[in-house]
Amino acid sequence: MKKRFLALALVASMCVSLAACGNSGSKETEGTAANSSASETTASGQTEAEGDPVKGGTLTISLSASPSKLDPIHYSGTYESQIIKEVCDTLIEYNSDLSEYVPALATDWTVSDDGITYVFNIRQGVKFQKGKYQDGREMTAEDVAYSLNRSGELSDSNRLSMLDKAEATGDYEVTCTLKSANSSFLTALTDGGNAIVPKEEVEGWGDDFGSHLIGTGPFAMESFQLDQQAVLKKNADYWMGEPNLDEVIFKVITDSTQAANALQTGEVDIAMDLKGESVQKVKDNADLTLLETPGLHVAYVYFNMEQGPTADIKVRKALIEAVNVEEMVSSLYKYGEAQNASLPLPPGSWGYDASLESKVPGYDPEDAKKLLAEAGYGDGLTLDLYISDTEVRQNMAVLLQAYWAQVGVTLNIHASEWGTFSEVAMSNNADVYGMSWTWYPDPYFFLNKLFSTEEWGGIGNGQHYSNAKVDELLQKALEATEQSDRADYYKQALALIVDDLPGLFYANENVIYGVDGRVHDFIQRADGTIKLVTPENNVWVTD
Amino acid sequence: MADITKTTSADALGLDAQAEMLKTERRANNVWNKLKRNKTAMIGLVIVVVMVFIAVFAPVLAPYDPNEIHPLDAFLKPFSEGHIFGTDQFGRDLLSRVIYGARVSLIVAAGGTLVGGVIGVLLGLIAGFMGGIVDSVIMRIMDGFLSFPFVLLSIILMTVLGQGLINVIIAIGIGNIPSFARVVRGEVHIVKNEEYCNACRVIGVSNTRLLFTHILPNAISPIIVYATLNVASAIISEAALSFLGLGIAAPTASWGSILREGKSSLTTAPFVATISGAFILITVLGFNLFGDGIRDVLDPKMKQ
Numbered sequence: 001m002k003k004r005f006l007a008l009a010l011v012a013s014m015c016v017s018l019a020a021c022g023n024s025g026s027k028e029t030e031g032t033a034a035n036s037s038a039s040e041t042t043a044s045g046q047t048e049a050e051g052d053p054v055k056g057g058t059l060t061i062s063l064s065a066s067p068s069k070l071d072p073i074h075y076s077g078t079y080e081s082q083i084i085k086e087v088c089d090t091l092i093e094y095n096s097d098l099s100e101y102v103p104a105l106a107t108d109w110t111v112s113d114d115g116i117t118y119v120f121n122i123r124q125g126v127k128f129q130k131g132k133y134q135d136g137r138e139m140t141a142e143d144v145a146y147s148l149n150r151s152g153e154l155s156d157s158n159r160l161s162m163l164d165k166a167e168a169t170g171d172y173e174v175t176c177t178l179k180s181a182n183s184s185f186l187t188a189l190t191d192g193g194n195a196i197v198p199k200e201e202v203e204g205w206g207d208d209f210g211s212h213l214i215g216t217g218p219f220a221m222e223s224f225q226l227d228q229q230a231v232l233k234k235n236a237d238y239w240m241g242e243p244n245l246d247e248v249i250f251k252v253i254t255d256s257t258q259a260a261n262a263l264q265t266g267e268v269d270i271a272m273d274l275k276g277e278s279v280q281k282v283k284d285n286a287d288l289t290l291l292e293t294p295g296l297h298v299a300y301v302y303f304n305m306e307q308g309p310t311a312d313i314k315v316r317k318a319l320i321e322a323v324n325v326e327e328m329v330s331s332l333y334k335y336g337e338a339q340n341a342s343l344p345l346p347p348g349s350w351g352y353d354a355s356l357e358s359k360v361p362g363y364d365p366e367d368a369k370k371l372l373a374e375a376g377y378g379d380g381l382t383l384d385l386y387i388s389d390t391e392v393r394q395n396m397a398v399l400l401q402a403y404w405a406q407v408g409v410t411l412n413i414h415a416s417e418w419g420t421f422s423e424v425a426m427s428n429n430a431d432v433y434g435m436s437w438t439w440y441p442d443p444y445f446f447l448n449k450l451f452s453t454e455e456w457g458g459i460g461n462g463q464h465y466s467n468a469k470v471d472e473l474l475q476k477a478l479e480a481t482e483q484s485d486r487a488d489y490y491k492q493a494l495a496l497i498v499d500d501l502p503g504l505f506y507a508n509e510n511v512i513y514g515v516d517g518r519v520h521d522f523i524q525r526a527d528g529t530i531k532l533v534t535p536e537n538n539v540w541v542t543d
Numbered sequence: 544m545a546d547i548t549k550t551t552s553a554d555a556l557g558l559d560a561q562a563e564m565l566k567t568e569r570r571a572n573n574v575w576n577k578l579k580r581n582k583t584a585m586i587g588l589v590i591v592v593v594m595v596f597i598a599v600f601a602p603v604l605a606p607y608d609p610n611e612i613h614p615l616d617a618f619l620k621p622f623s624e625g626h627i628f629g630t631d632q633f634g635r636d637l638l639s640r641v642i643y644g645a646r647v648s649l650i651v652a653a654g655g656t657l658v659g660g661v662i663g664v665l666l667g668l669i670a671g672f673m674g675g676i677v678d679s680v681i682m683r684i685m686d687g688f689l690s691f692p693f694v695l696l697s698i699i700l701m702t703v704l705g706q707g708l709i710n711v712i713i714a715i716g717i718g719n720i721p722s723f724a725r726v727v728r729g730e731v732h733i734v735k736n737e738e739y740c741n742a743c744r745v746i747g748v749s750n751t752r753l754l755f756t757h758i759l760p761n762a763i764s765p766i767i768v769y770a771t772l773n774v775a776s777a778i779i780s781e782a783a784l785s786f787l788g789l790g791i792a793a794p795t796a797s798w799g800s801i802l803r804e805g806k807s808s809l810t811t812a813p814f815v816a817t818i819s820g821a822f823i824l825i826t827v828l829g830f831n832l833f834g835d836g837i838r839d840v841l842d843p844k845m846k847q
Contacts, residue, residue, distance in 0.1 A: 257807075276807055324614075331614035331633060389788060391807060398794045399633060402612040413793055415706075 047289055047515055047522045057541040058247040059519065061530065062259045064273035066227045066252045071210035072147075072195045073155045078438075079272075081192035082530050083230050083250055087129075088195035088215025091120055091144065092186060096523045096536050098296075098348075098441050101186055105144065105196055105216065106174075115181030115481050120144070122172040126239045129220040131212065133204035136237070139196060139216055141168035147196045148176065159193035181479040183486055184444040192529075218243040218533035227252055243533045244540035263288060263514045269541065270522070270530070271514040275392065279335040282514035291524040294339060295511040296346045298446070299392075299436040301385075301400065302503030306464040308431045309381055316501040317361055318371035319432075322407040324363045325506050328399050332392060338507040344437075344450055344497065346508050348526050350483065351443030351490035359498050360505075368407045380408040383431040386424045389415040393434055396506075400434070425462040433462065436509070440527060443490040448474050451497055465502050518542045577840045584836020590829025598645040605639035610794045618812040628818050631804060637815065640796040641822055647708065647797035648826070651790075652777035654712035659719025660770050664759075666720065667727025672735060672754055682728065685721035693718050694783055701789040711790055715780050719773060726769050730762035737761070764841035771834035775827045782823050798823050 067080040072088065075081055091106040106120040122141050130136040145166040152163035162182040169175045178185060188194060201214045213221050216239065219232035232248040251268055253259040259271040260278030264285060274282060274290075282290045303310035303319070310316055329340050342360040345352050372378065385400065387393040394415055401411040414430070425433045437460070439445035449460035453471050456464055470493050477489035511528045521537045532539045570576060578584050597604060606625070613634030621629040621637075628637035670681040688696065700714035734740065735758055743753050778798075784790040785799025786806075793800070798819045805816030 277809070277811055280811065327614045331612075331617060334617070334632070394788075394793060395632070399612060399614065401794060402610060402633070405610075415788070415793075 046524065047291070047519055051520070053244050053521070053538065053540040054542055055244055055540070056246045057244075057543065058249060059245050059270070059532070059539065059541055060249045060251055060268045061270045062251050062253040062262060062268040062272055064254060064256070064259065066254065067230065067250070068226060069210050070213050070221075070224065070230075072193050072197060073151050073159075074210060075193055076157060078528055083221075083232070084192035084195055084213065084215075085217070085529060086219045086232055086248060086532060087213050087217045087221050088192065088197060089126075089217050090191065090195050091148075091189045093531075093534070094187075094190050094440075094525075094527070096525055096531070096534065098526055101190070102535060105139070109186075111481065115183065115479060116178050118176040118178070118185065119169070120174045120176070122174060123239065124172055126216050127237050128198045128201075128216055129214050129235050131198070131201045131204075131214040133200035134198055137198075139198070141170060141172055141174045143198055144168070144174045144196055146199050148174075148194060150197075150202070151194045155193055157193065159191050160188055162188070181481075183478055183481060184442050184448075187440050187442045187445070190440075219245075219248050222247075238533065240533060240535065241538065244538050245532065248532065260514060263516060266516065269516040269519050272528075272530075274512045274514050275337060276335065278514070279337060279512060283335075287517050289515045289517065291513045291515055291522075292337075292510045293524050293526055294346070294348055295438060295509050295528060296348050296441055296526050297436060297438040297509045297511075298341055298344055298346055298505055299338070299396070299434075299507040299509060300341075300344065300503045300505040301396075301432055301434045302463045303501075304428055304431050304463055305466070305500075305502060306428060309375070309377065309383065310431050312375050313501055314371045314375040315377065315381070318368040318375070318407065319404065319409065320501060320504050321361045321364045321368040321371070322409070323400065323403045323504060323506070325504070326363075328396070328403070329507050331399060332395055333507065333509070336510075337512060338509040341505050341508045343494065344503065344505050345443055345446050345490075345494060346438075348508075349441045349443050349446065351447065351487050351494065353491040353494055356491075356495055356498050359495070361501070365407055372407060372409070377408070380410065382410040382412065384412050384414060385432045385434060386414045386416070386421055386430045387434040388418045388421040396434055422459050426457055426459055428462050428464050435459075438509075438528070443487075443494075444474075444478065447490055447493055447497070448478070451493075451502070463502065465497075465500070467496060467500060470496050574840050578836055581836045581839060583832045584839070587829045587832025587834070587836060590825060591833050594645055594649060594826050594829065597642055598649045601642045601646050605636075605642045607636040607639040609635060609639040609643040609796050611635060618808065618815075620812075621814050621818075629812075629814055631801070631815050632808060632812070637801075637818060640801055641798070641819060644796040644798045644801055644819065645822070645826075647791055647795060648778055648781055648799070648823075651708065651711050651715060651781040651797070652774045655715030655719060655777040655780070656770055656773045658712060658716025659773070660723050660766070662716070663720040663723025664727050664766060667724035668731055668754055668759065668762075670724065671728035671731025672750070672758065678728070681724070685724045688718075688721040693780065697780060697784055698787065698789060701784060706790070706792040708791055708795075711781060711784060714784070715777050718780065719777070722773075723766070723769065726765055727762060730765050731758055734758050734761045768834060768838040768841060771830060771837055775830035775834065778823060778827055778830070 063079040063082065065077055065079045067083055069075050070080060070083055072084055075084060089105050091104060092101045093104045095102050105123050105126060107123050109118055109120045111118055122144055126139045127136050128134060128139055145168045148160060148163060148166040151160040162178050162185055164177045164179045166174055166176045195215055197215055202209050205212050211224050218235055218238045220235050222231040222233045224230045229252065230250045234243045234246055236242055253262055256273065256275040256278045260274060260281045262268045263271040263282065279290065282288045303316050305311060326340055329338060342357045343352065372381065385397055387397050397413045401413060404411050424430055425435065437446060437450065449455055451461060451465050451470055452474050453466040455461035473489045473493035477486045480486045480489060511524060511526060513524060515522060518541050520540050522539050523537050525531065616630055616634035617632050619626050619630040621627065623629055626636050626638065628641060631637055631640065666681050670678045696718050697714045700717060701710065704710040704713060740753065740757060743757055781790060781797060782799030782802060785797045786803045788803065790799055791797050801819035802816050805819060809816060
């Protein structure tokens with residue numbers, strides 16, 4: 001008896017507290033949906049750098065997922081590469097707006113005419129951080145060759161699969177030979193997965209190397225606690241100059257609301273990957289800055305191209321025409337966290353062709369019904385949708401279900417965690433899949449990965465899209481060396497892909513960070529990577 | 544002759560009066576009448592009846608299709624035109640969703656209790672009646688079940704079974720089995736040694752017959768009480784599972800799933816979570832008050 005009343009009292013107090021939330025929040029209810037998405041999108045990608053940089057201090061950054069594998073060849077998520085790229089350096093880097101390569105551990109490089117051989121001059125006098133198996137010795141061409149070969153052979157995600165071999169051809173010169181001409185090689189070298197690491201440490205630690213990562217970067221790994229945090233201390237001998245910060249802490253806070261709360265209380269200084277209401281929370285707080293930049297991101301629904309009703313292009317066209325994309329995006333991203341999309345490539349990629357946008361069928365439910373009837377599904381049709389169980393994906397599924405119901409299509413939603421989802425999506429066992437793709441501005445990382453026949457069975461082309469002409473153009477684009485030629489090929493390929501209606505590409509999500517006012521000289525990048533010390537900036541904090 | 548007639552009529556009169564008295568007393572002690580005198584129980588009953596009514600007549604009562612989206616009318620505040628409870632993030636009418644949600648929540652709660660009750664009662668009867676090794680085996684298994692926190696057990700089951708109405712009922716039902724078995728076993732232990740049971744054994748009544756026609760009916764009142772109270776906790780379990788995203792598949796509304804959807808808009812549209820939470824609260828309160836009332840009536844020892 002007592003216990004039950006206690007339980008009742010608890011439920012009652014829960015409801016009272018909910019109601020209390022109701023009161024305090026009621027003034028904000030006016031600034032919802034329509035208002036906020038339209039008005040204030042304060043897109044700025046940088047915090048102020050005025051004043052004299054202050055040395056010292058700690059910067060705390062929240063990560064939206066828990067990093068577990070920090071060995072460059074094993075990492076799988078961007079949240080892991082954030083840490084890797086502070087501890088280690090790559091041969092070359094993108095500049096902060098991702099428009100061109102800048103030298104890092106390589107000072108310059110030459111490419112042979114056939115696009116197969118790359119020769120890199122390695123920076124002199126760069127020292128590794130001190131570790132258990134070496135005491136901060138100089139990085140040499142041997143280390144570069146070792147690291148690249150290691151990634152080429154062992155990378156879990158095939159991050160350097162185009163590399164045949166890398167050799168030290170001088171004290172400070174490395175020659176890389178590719179299996180065949182591949183223009184995405186330089187982009188791949190900017191990836192944290194191809195960072196330069198010392199052989200002694202890798203072999204000394206073995207499988208534990210990830211937890212004791214050593215590189216040449218601006219910060220050295222002090223401690224790493226799984227699911228909790230990674231603490232980095234500054235590398236005073238950094239070749240680019242001494243970092244302003246003494247310490248950087250990456251803290252795992254998976255829930256966006258919690259991350260925003262931690263930012264408000266000062267527990268973290270930078271909250272990554274903000275979503276939904278927390279975006280508004282940060283906007284409303286004068287002490288915080290919301291950094292928002294269009295991401296290299298496409299959210300899409302793709303159809304099974306091989307079997308089932310969606311193998312028929314008429315059905316695919318009908319399904320696309322049944323969805324009011326504009327309405328859907330404004331409903332899913334109420335705080336303007338994304339833009340409407342139509343192509344399988346983000347506008348930030350140099351292969352993007354705005355003239356193709358009009359080729360994607362618009363919202364036309366009447367025509368959709370007609371097409372379905374022509375395809376023999378006048379009496380209705382049942383489809384299975386697979387998604388991972390994140391909130392934004394589930395909301396998308398509910399909307400999709402409602403739109404398709406209007407043209408007589410019944411959609412069964414199957415939401416599961418990422419592992420199960422990716423298994424189904426790679427084996428092409430369902431009709432429709434919902435997911436998103438984000439990578440580098442090089443169209444290779446979108447178009448080849450999503451539409452090349454070679455990628456069948458991968459998570460990108462699990463739908464079994466195949467078009468011989470597209471394959472040919474994608475290959476040509478890889479072999480060409482000039483970016484303008486490559487862009488041309490990609491645009492032609494993109495046009496063919498759009499005609500085949502392989503999916504509904506509905507949104508480009510922004511990269512959104514909340515940043516405390518004490519953080520200075522921080523630059524946000526469209527690929528979502530955080531770089532604290534680059535030729536362009538050196539982050540510092542005030543108290 | 545005359546004498547006899549006289550006596551008979553006089554006796555008859557006395558008997559009638561007696562019968563009348565007995566009837567009055569019985570009426571007064573009738574379960575229903577006793578229940579009627581218990582005010583809090585009646586409040587509980589009214590709440591339960593109203594909720595069941597809402598659930599049964601959902602299609603008639605709901606002003607809109609609960610799954611009809613109007614993305615441009617998202618988060619309309621309560622008492623907006625045409626939407627007494629406002630709308631949710633997809634512009635779906637919250638009143639309609641809460642009404643249809645009552646259906647799912649009550650079906651799951653009642654179904655889960657029924658599944659757990661039937662299996663649990665059977666196991667409890669067998670364990671209590673057979674005693675010895677059978678008793679030990681069954682009850683140790685039940686203890687094993689109880690050692691998992693209820694929600695954890697349901698989560699494991701839902702992950703294995705997958706989403707869906709029947710699966711939620713099964714998950715909650717299985718979680719309910721052990722406590723039903725315990726309640727029944729204890730009761731059977733008391734009842735099986737009563738005189739009338741011994742009498743039955745003496746005249747050679749079969750075990751099955753003894754169990755189901757004599758022991759079960761005499762052990763039924765704690766089962767009824769426990770089942771009523773259990774519906775309340777099953778409603779909370781369903782809400783918990785839906786809140787964790789393991790309940791009924793979208794877009795079907797249940798109170799828990801509405802609460803879940805409301806969670807992500809607690810500062811901008813607090814009414815979504817508040818309204819569904821309030822319905823859970825009131826219904827759980829109703830079942831608890833009603834269950835307490837029934838217990839007061841059925842258990843003479845509880846009389847003040």
